[in-house]
Amino acid sequence: xxxxxxxxxxxxxxxxxxxxxxxxxxxxxxxxxxxxxxxxxxxxxxxxxxxxxxxxxxxxxxxxxxxxxxxxxxxxxxxxxxxxxxxxxxxxxxxxxxxxxxxxxxxxxxxxxxxxxxxxxxxxxxxxxxxxxxxxxxxxxxxxxxxxxxxxxxxxxxxxxxxxxxxxxxxxxxxxxxxxxxxxxxxxxxxxxxxxxxxxxxxxxxxxxxxxxxxxxxxxxxxxxxxxxxxxxxxxxxxxxxxxxxxxxxxxxxxxxxxxxxxxxxxxxxxxxxxxxxxxxxxxxxxxxxxxxxxxxxxxxxxxxxxxxxxxxxxxxxxxxxxxxxxxxxxxxxxxxxx
Amino acid sequence: xxxxxxxxxxxxxxxxxxxxxxxxxxxxxxxxxxxxxxxxxxxxxxxxxxxxxxxxxxxxxxxxxxxxxxxxxxxxxxxxxxxxxxxxxxxxxxxxxxxxxxxxxxxxxxxxxxxxxxxxxxxxxxxxxxxxxxxxxxxxxxxxxxxxxxxxxxxxxxxxxxxxxxxxxxxxxxxxxxxxxxxxxxxxxxxxxxxxxxxxxxxxxxxxxxxxxxxxxxxxxxxxxxxxxxxxxxxxxxxxxxxxxxxxxxxxxxxxx
Numbered sequence: 001x002x003x004x005x006x007x008x009x010x011x012x013x014x015x016x017x018x019x020x021x022x023x024x025x026x027x028x029x030x031x032x033x034x035x036x037x038x039x040x041x042x043x044x045x046x047x048x049x050x051x052x053x054x055x056x057x058x059x060x061x062x063x064x065x066x067x068x069x070x071x072x073x074x075x076x077x078x079x080x081x082x083x084x085x086x087x088x089x090x091x092x093x094x095x096x097x098x099x100x101x102x103x104x105x106x107x108x109x110x111x112x113x114x115x116x117x118x119x120x121x122x123x124x125x126x127x128x129x130x131x132x133x134x135x136x137x138x139x140x141x142x143x144x145x146x147x148x149x150x151x152x153x154x155x156x157x158x159x160x161x162x163x164x165x166x167x168x169x170x171x172x173x174x175x176x177x178x179x180x181x182x183x184x185x186x187x188x189x190x191x192x193x194x195x196x197x198x199x200x201x202x203x204x205x206x207x208x209x210x211x212x213x214x215x216x217x218x219x220x221x222x223x224x225x226x227x228x229x230x231x232x233x234x235x236x237x238x239x240x241x242x243x244x245x246x247x248x249x250x251x252x253x254x255x256x257x258x259x260x261x262x263x264x265x266x267x268x269x270x271x272x273x274x275x276x277x278x279x280x281x282x283x284x285x286x287x288x289x290x291x292x293x294x295x296x297x298x299x300x301x302x303x304x305x306x307x308x309x310x311x312x313x314x315x316x317x318x319x320x321x322x323x324x325x326x327x328x329x330x331x332x333x334x335x336x337x338x339x
Numbered sequence: 340x341x342x343x344x345x346x347x348x349x350x351x352x353x354x355x356x357x358x359x360x361x362x363x364x365x366x367x368x369x370x371x372x373x374x375x376x377x378x379x380x381x382x383x384x385x386x387x388x389x390x391x392x393x394x395x396x397x398x399x400x401x402x403x404x405x406x407x408x409x410x411x412x413x414x415x416x417x418x419x420x421x422x423x424x425x426x427x428x429x430x431x432x433x434x435x436x437x438x439x440x441x442x443x444x445x446x447x448x449x450x451x452x453x454x455x456x457x458x459x460x461x462x463x464x465x466x467x468x469x470x471x472x473x474x475x476x477x478x479x480x481x482x483x484x485x486x487x488x489x490x491x492x493x494x495x496x497x498x499x500x501x502x503x504x505x506x507x508x509x510x511x512x513x514x515x516x517x518x519x520x521x522x523x524x525x526x527x528x529x530x531x532x533x534x535x536x537x538x539x540x541x542x543x544x545x546x547x548x549x550x551x552x553x554x555x556x557x558x559x560x561x562x563x564x565x566x567x568x569x570x571x572x573x574x575x576x577x578x579x580x581x582x583x584x585x586x587x588x589x590x591x592x593x594x595x596x
Binding site: 052053054074077078080082084085086087088089090092093097101102104105106107133149153 | 341344345348352355356359360427428429431432433434435436437438
């Protein structure tokens with residue numbers, strides 16, 4: 001299939017000298033569900049802003065839907081739909097008015113527009129709330145309206161910048177359903193950025209893992225995880241007496257485990273410790289026995305095939321998850337001021 | 340063509356927002372109405388002082404000034420709307436569509452002009468109820484509304500430029516509120532030039548509000564009209580509007596690209 005997005009050696013240097021995007025190259029095939037996974041500050045939003053004509057790139061070549069970004073930004077705008085990280089609906093207009101306005105600005109008129117708007121409102125489950133002001137919608141409804149309004153002009157490529165950030169789990173699952181549906185039924189190419197591993201894993205056929213403005217790994221979620229070549233075993237431990245310092249117990253367990261030859265790597269996590277072992281299932285009896293003559297008790301064992309987080313860890317030496325937590329704390333404290 | 344269609348769509352959008360938030364109109368009308376009702380009563384004997392145009396009541400005199408106050412203080416808030424769109428992401432959402440770029444500003448300016456006109460009609464109606472009669476009849480009234488709307492646009496331009504530059508609604512709002520009274524008092528909006536100390540006369544002569552007020556006053560009080568003064572005032576107002584809207588367009592281009 002032809003490439004609907006082709007990016008070659010893209011660089012974005014901000015006025016203050018920060019290299020937000022540092023030589024990124026990738027290709028997206030028509031009809032593909034493609035993802036950019038990375039922690040906050042990896043350059044995901046900057047990349048999407050460049051691809052959607054909102055931000056001028058420093059260097060590199062980009063083509064979207066067959067048009068060169070430098071020569072034909074207007075043609076590109078006709079063919080793309082963009083949902084930004086902020087939920088950008090006009091709170092004082094009704095859901096329907098928001099969508100009609102988007103259609104008008106994309107030069108649609110009359111019955112064709114009305115029909116399309118009605119159809120989309122139905123699809124995202126906002127038919128009954130269509131004539132209420134968007135300001136009175138819940139967070140999930142606003143996101144759905146935002147998504148629907150980017151689809152009015154039947155774009156060929158849909159860009160989604162962290163489409164589920166700030167949504168509760170149920171709204172997130174609903175959103176995922178729509179996106180899969182759009183990709184499968186309407187054949188629309190989707191470029192999505194996310195910091196959620198689960199989201200990338202579930203939705204994307206292919207993804208780039210990005211960190212600090214660079215692509216660190218590229219492939220299908222399954223393929224990337226296979227590269228790890230080991231299972232992840234997450235354990236929780238405590239002192240047998242039930243008392244004692246948790247951190248010290250954890251450190252002692254880590255010390256003990258890293259001496260076992262089968263264990264490829266041990267990493268601290270929130271839950272306890274994660275160790276990487278080939279054939280994890282067969283290793284469990286050994287694992288349990290190794291704590292026999294110690295003062296440490298195993299309270300849980302969880303074997304899993306490696307996650308995308310493990311992939312990220314392998315390539316960058318960091319976890320995405322910790323970054324994610326930092327982000328949520330900081331938006332809670334400072335981000336809310338803007339609204 | 341697209342630019343006209345898009346301007347209309349965005350004009351309608353802004354108008355809907357305004358109609359659904361009538362409190363905004365109430366707030367911007369509040370001060371001029373206080374001035375019109377209380378000020379003109381409080382100072383009604385001002386016309387007895389030497390130097391005040393003979394045979395003119397204070398209500399007649401001050402109405403022109405109050406109309407202008409309404410125009411520039413409302414228009415100075417215009418930039419807050421573009422800041423809102425900038426911070427909510429709505430502006431970016433528009434910019435990834437094919438929308439004509441200048442239409443985004445033109446739609447805004449059209450709304451401001453419309454708003455100032457509606458508010459001016461309300462103030463004129465109230466002044467009429469208080470006994471103010473316009474000397475130049477319907478054609479004069481229309482010309483006055485045109486001058487006010489056009490003058491408002493110049494200030495909208497300043498406010499939009501401020502909004503695009505600072506990206507802060509509070510700053511736009513604050514600067515607007517800060518500018519209103521000095522500009523109003525140091526002009527011929529409320530008292531004749533001869534009433535002021537000489538330094539203030541100098542400021543007032545340079546104050547664009549004086550020009551606009553005089554242009555409106557000449558049309559509203561019998562015997563004040565002179566074609567040459569009217570034309571020069573109009574030219575002056577047009578000049579300011581061109582400059583401020585030009586700056587806004589320039590800044591907007593920078594934000595957009």
